[in-house]
Amino acid sequence: MQPLQQQNAGYDRAITVFSPDGRLFQVEYAREAVKRGTTSLGLKSKDGVVLIVDKRTVSRLVEAKSIEKIFQIDNHIGVATSGLVADARALVERARIESQINKITYNEPILVGGLAKKICDMKQMYTQNGGVRPFGSALIIGGVNGGDAKLFETDPSGALIEYKATAIGSGVQAAMDVFEERYEDDLSLEDAINLGLDALYEATEGKTTSQSVEIAVIEIDTQSYKKLSDDEVSKYVEALLERNAEKEEEESDDEEDVGENSDSEKEEEELDENDSEESSDE
Numbered sequence: 001m002q003p004l005q006q007q008n009a010g011y012d013r014a015i016t017v018f019s020p021d022g023r024l025f026q027v028e029y030a031r032e033a034v035k036r037g038t039t040s041l042g043l044k045s046k047d048g049v050v051l052i053v054d055k056r057t058v059s060r061l062v063e064a065k066s067i068e069k070i071f072q073i074d075n076h077i078g079v080a081t082s083g084l085v086a087d088a089r090a091l092v093e094r095a096r097i098e099s100q101i102n103k104i105t106y107n108e109p110i111l112v113g114g115l116a117k118k119i120c121d122m123k124q125m126y127t128q129n130g131g132v133r134p135f136g137s138a139l140i141i142g143g144v145n146g147g148d149a150k151l152f153e154t155d156p157s158g159a160l161i162e163y164k165a166t167a168i169g170s171g172v173q174a175a176m177d178v179f180e181e182r183y184e185d186d187l188s189l190e191d192a193i194n195l196g197l198d199a200l201y202e203a204t205e206g207k208t209t210s211q212s213v214e215i216a217v218i219e220i221d222t223q224s225y226k227k228l229s230d231d232e233v234s235k236y237v238e239a240l241l242e243r244n245a246e247k248e249e250e251e252s253d254d255e256e257d258v259g260e261n262s263d264s265e266k267e268e269e270e271l272d273e274n275d276s277e278e279s280s281d282e
Contacts, residue, residue: 011023011025012025012026012029014026014130015027015126015127015128015129015130015132015133015134016128016129016130024127024157026127026133026134027127027134027156027157030083030133030134030135030136030156030157031155031156031157033083033084033136033137033156034082034083034136034137034138034156034168034169035169035170035172036083036170037081037082037083037084037137037168037169037170038053038054038055038056038069038082038169038170039053039054039082039167039168039169039170039171039172039175039200039203039204040052040053040054040069040080040081040082040140040167040168040169041053041080041140041165041166041167041175041196041199041200041203042080042140042142042151042153042163042165042166042167043151043164043165043179043183043187043192043195043196044142044149044150044151044163044164044165044192045149045187045188045189045191045192046185046186046187046188047149047188047189047192047219047220047221048144048149048189048217048218048219048220048221049078049142049143049144049149049150049151049217049218050142050189050192050193050196050215050216050217051070051078051079051080051140051142051215051216051217051218052080052193052196052197052200052213052214052215053069053070053080053081053082053213053214054069054169054171054200054203054204054208054212054213055067055068055069055212055213055214056204056207056212057211057212064211064212067085068085068089069081069082069085069088069214070214070215070216070227071092072216072225072227073092073095073096073099073115073141073143074096074099074103074109074110074143074225075109075223075224075225076109076112076143076144076145076218076223076224076225077095077099077110077112077115077141077142077143077218077225078141078142078143078216078218078225079092079095079139079140079141079142080139080140080142080168080216081137081138081139081140082137082138082168082169083135083136083137083138083156083168083169084135084136084137085137087135087136087137088135088137088139090135091119091122091123091135091137091139094119094122095115095118095119095141098110098115098118098119099115102114102115109145111145112141112142112143112144112145112150112152113145113150113152113162115141115143116141116152116154116160117160119139119141119154120154120155120158120159120160121158122158123135123154123155123156123157123158124157124158125158127156127157127158134156134157135156136156137156138153138154138155138156138168138169139153139154140152140153140154140166140168141153141154142218143218143225144218144219144220144223147220148220149218149220150162151163151164151165151166153166153168164183164185165179165183165195165196166179167179167199167203169203170203171200171202171203171204172203174199174202174203174205175199175200175202175203176199177202178195178198178199178202179195179199182195182198183195189217189219193215193217193236194236194239194240196215197213197236197237197240198240198243200213201240201244206244208237208240208241209237210230210233210234210237210238213233213236213237214227214233215227215228215232215233215236216228
């Protein structure tokens with residue numbers, strides 16, 4: 001019997017070939033490219049949609065403003081990306097074209113769900129044609145339709161899921177743990193931004209700065225996309241760092257109290273042992 005790796009050898013050389021256990025390895029490799037990307041988040045609130053990305057740079061010589069991870073698609077739709085930036089840029093351009101086609105053809109803004117499906121249809125085409133490869137990028141598509149906030153996550157395979165809050169990239173598990181524990185349906189836009197930053201702080205293991213964070217919101221009232229300025233982002237990040245500094249200080253105080261209690265308990269035990277020894281000597 002051959003080892004599993006030998007049985008699967010060769011099935012990852014073409015996107016159109018399934019392995020014996022029904023897997024498309026090129027799609028799985030594209031998902032790995034997304035997992036290696038920086039963390040991007042999306043949240044729905046009662047007031048709109050929040051998109052937050054970590055655009056951490058590898059060198060202080062890089063101009064942070066030149067790194068784009070959040071894009072405007074239409075007046076009412078924005079996108080956060082993770083994975084291969086060049087692939088994401090191609091998908092963003094296609095999304096903008098689809099949005100304009102819909103506006104010219106039907107004289108109305110495209111639905112957020114409709115746009116997400118069109119992008120996923122394109123992604124799926126690149127998983128069953130020879131001579132091409134899957135897109136190594138995932139998108140979080142957020143926007144508003146009428147009075148409803150919409151948030152979708154797209155996968156390199158072309159799969160599509162609607163979320164209340166979601167994350168993609170390297171810190172997905174840590175961010176989703178925060179959302180599972182603390183997300184509520186009636187969050188305000190302000191609370192959603194703070195919750196998203198808390199999740200990003202956990203996902204980046206505390207390596208969050210005002211230069212590495214980008215935030216965009218799409219409000220239901222105005223139905224318009226807005227990227228927060230550097231000053232606005234700095235205020236939110238400073239508040240985030242203050243919250244976590246206070247939290248760490250409280251945790252250290254609790255640990256000291258526990259240590260003092262354990263020391264006092266040991267002293268009491270030693271005194272009891274000495275008393276028992278003295279009484280036995282008598």
